[in-house]
Amino acid sequence: MAPGRRGRIARRSAIIATVVALSLFMEVSGYLVTPEALRPELSWTTVHASVPLVFAACAGVAWAIGPNPVPARLMIIFVLFWIPQSFYPVVEQLGWLWPVLRGVDLGWAVVAGILVLVYPRGGLGGRFDRFIAATALTATVVNFFTVLALAGTDSVPCACVPNPYRIAEAPAVFAVVDIGYRVVGVGLAIAIAVRLLLRWVRGSVPARTVAFLMPVALLAWVSTLAAQMVRYATGSPANLALETVSLVAMASVPVCFVAGVSHARNMRARVADLMRITREGADRGIWAESLARTLRDDSVKVYWWEEERGRYVDASGQPIDSAEAGRGHSILPVASPSGLPIALIRHDRVLTDNMRLLDGVSSALRLSVDNGRLRSEIERTLEQVRQSRQRIVEAGDEARRRIERDLHDGAQQQLVSLGMHLRLAANTARQGGQEELADALDRSIDALNQGLKELRELAHGIHPSLLSQGGLALALPEIAGRCPVPVEVGVQPEGRLPELIESTAYFAVAESLANVAKHSQATRAWVRAYVDGDELVLVVRDNSVGGASLDRGTGMLGIVDRVDAVGGTVELDSPRGEGTTVTVRMPAQLEASPDLPVSGAGLLVAAEPEAAAPDSAAEPGPTTSVAPGVIGTPVDH
Template sequence: MPEGSATSGTLAVRTVAVRTVAVRTVAVVAAIALNAAMQVSGFLAAPAYLRPDPTWVTVHLFVAVVFALCAGAIWSTRGARAGIAALLMVVFPVAWIPQTFLNVVSSYGAVWPIVAGVELSWTVVLMLIVLSYPFGMFSGRFDRFVAVAMIVLSAAFFVATLLLRQPEADDCICVPNAYAITDDPVPWAIADLIYRGIGIPVVIVVSARLLLQWVRGSVPARAVAFIMPAALLSWTIMLVVIQAFRLAGTSADIVIDTVALFTVASIPIAYVAGVIHARNMRVRVADLMRITREGADRGQWAEALKTVLGDESMRVYWWDESSGRYADAAGETAEAHAAGEGTLAITSREGAPIAVILHDKVLTQNTRLLDGISSALRLTIDNSRLRAEVERTLEHVRQSRQRIAESAVTARKGLERDLHDGAQQRLVTLAITLRSVAERRNIVADPQLEAEVESAIEQLGDALAELRQLAHGIHPSLLSQGGLAMALPELAGRCPVPVEVVSDVGRLPEIVEVTAYFVASEALANVAKHAHASRAWLRIAHGDGQLVVTIRDNGAGGADATGSGMTGMADRVEAAGGTFEVESPRGAGTTVIARLPA
């Protein structure tokens, strides 16, 4: 995709997001403003003897504000996954208006019956909100059946109000109903009794069902339900109490009415609390990654999942290629426990099966939580596989470097042997021959020949000396014969700077001795060439399974740890499986430390 197209696409997405937020904000503010305006006008329009208590009106307005603000909270928390819950909470303040607005239109016979017909529509909206808890949708047949039944019952009540209701003196001072088909109050009383007689038991059944699910549910089920059962049950109780007063022909006092309003307001608050709690459960996936980031076996991973989600009934079964089945860490197959539980199948990015998780059904619709668990497990498996591959690679590298170091030692010994048995022996033989010729020079008096023989003998001696020195540098004979205890003092004696040697080690593996010797040799060479030191110290210590070689001087310091000499020493030490350190502050000398496994 061209860069310009990608940028324009991103801007378009941002624009849509900004517009969505703006529309939702306007909806929340408009719902609150409309409800406040209508309730205040209804309060002022009511006659003094029908005007409700100001406290009740204030709490009544507070309920509408709570629903609208909770809608904004759900939109903010769940975004596109808010479902219908947030929309219903915005609609609720509008459905909440007719209770206090009836007196404003009481003088219009064609208007007040319509307002009265939707006076209790808020109960339908409230029950739809409850049924959509906690995922913003109707998840089962029971939920959908109750939702349809409540809507049909509310529509029937609206029709009955238009055709049968007459103005009651204790309700409002209304003109006659323009749509009424009878003046007899009995049909309306029966219709009202049927509506309330069906609606209240439905509310009780929904409350009891939600409470029973909460009690019987597993830990995740109770966590997701949270405080909604208590809020709904408290509202149901207040609803029954108020209807009992109504059937008794009296009105509940202001305290009961106010408490009932607070129980209505508690329902959206409980809804938001449940949504936030469900989101926090998704955040716990981060805790799961923290627990398993260093790698965990199958049993530990399953226990960590139970701990993080608080579900002891959750089980994890892993795919076994040899048997073609899922089995847990103890070898038990998944088929024995699959019935009646939610199932989360986890596969690799290539589609190969990894594991299956049996969990509480209440988590089935919490797709973001389950996606997080899948990603966490998949990432843990990938990390474990990558860690194992890295460890295998490192082991191969370590073994390869060790083989290289050992082969270098073998090659040096072979070269020394070849030089000693080959070229050096031939040169020695040639020297003996020339010496014999020189001894017979008096037989043939030839001064020029005598001079040439003497010159050849001198050159041959120099060649032998250089060859012995070369062989000595490749693999010191003292090191082979007596180890570090004999070779290091001789090495220190050749250094122009006085070197104090401290060594208490016996014979060690050849690769260790050779590495230690050449590190000491290179370090002392650096002391002689670059340190400007008057004294140096060489210490060899053996303990805790390792050999520590320390070379220190009192020179100028400031050595370059990345120079070719230092790098060569570090490579030689690391090839033998050791570690190499350089400390060289300016003006305080240089300390080289090599630690080798011994």
């Protein structure tokens, strides 16, 4: 806690403790000094003493949560002016003091009225509020000086010493001013109560929510105050029940004030819920509905700035009406930190008193718009990255095909032609009796055939011709046949897929089988390829020792990168001692693109075949059992 804040709390606590102690001193000392036969009921005295305590407690709360310190200060002043009638016998010998107390002993009513006027904003609002406050203060000043100048000892319930400030004996004038002051006070209180009640009845939902229970408390207090004024003017005896109701109603005023301020504070807290609802971006329809629920104002409308046309429009595209900020409504402009317009919020005018709430709403809207823009930019960037990776993979596959074609049409054809010439030369040498030359040519032919075989395998590893000719249905069994581990292949080959999908699937299976041959210590493997809805699914299983990981080795990382580039996913399940399963899912059809060649309509298959245990029989669907062979080494990506 900051030192300045601790100091303020300490000062406020000291002030509250001081006024509470002073109020209790007046109440207790007056009760004890009063003769036992004249003492009021103890229960009534307890209620009377509780009123200033309630005001002091509410002052502490208002200081902590209120929009400004004025209401709390008014509550503290009320406690100081809450002078019990029984206190006059305590100061009856202090002639300089009791007339002053007599002049201000109704100041609590004026303070209470002003407290209601400043509710909930903490300050006087319109002309009516200022007129009521000025009238009450003027009447109080007139009454104070009249008491000092004309009050006698008969005006207080004690055997007080004479009034040293008295300048004349005019009991009739004093009575007129004394009763008139009370009549004016009751009239002003009634005006305040009626105005507040009408405002509550005619007000919108936000206005009623903010007003809360204050009209009920104020009407109860004003009614009992008027009855007490009539009793005082007519000299009727005190009514204990009526006075008790008046005290309870008086004590409810600060409670209602604090409850209303707390409610407004809770409304600001709901802005966090507003951010949670709209954190994905400022969807116009959802934003307006969520804002109306947060502010409890069904009349809320949000108009968004349209940059192209330079105007504000609602969620349906209708421009703002120039009369939108009509009677009972206000317009809250929302702009970005750089000053660019974002939106206009039309809300109930009563919410203008709660600027912290509106500031929170503005901040929430700005943050929501920024989140939406940032999210759109990130999505666009990610899409550009995905398309870029896809183009890189396509370019790589095209380069593979070109190299394979060049090797087949160029180097391989030349080597085949050279082999034929060498065979003719060897036959000619043997016919001519040159056995040594013929044997040397035969050895050269064998070396040439071995080199040609390796060149063909290299070209096949770069881009298999079977994949281009027959798709996965031919290419997968062929690559499985070159694996030294027995592989069972099951493919549903009805139709063709886009070339990029087929090549990605081929190299994913090739790399997986290469890992089976090199690292797995497996004795058997299974390959399945099928279409499930809009996805091509590849499953490569083995009965290895397990423990494989996607982030180990460049081969698996190459599979992940290639599959991710076409919008697919790779899953690896490799528990220790239970074999390894690699599952690849890719879209069976890519989005239409002029750069993406498509070779067929796609694979049409039945449901996914059930996974078999390593020692199970062949699974449903077309399968091929392939004998061990020599596997080429695929190129990592």
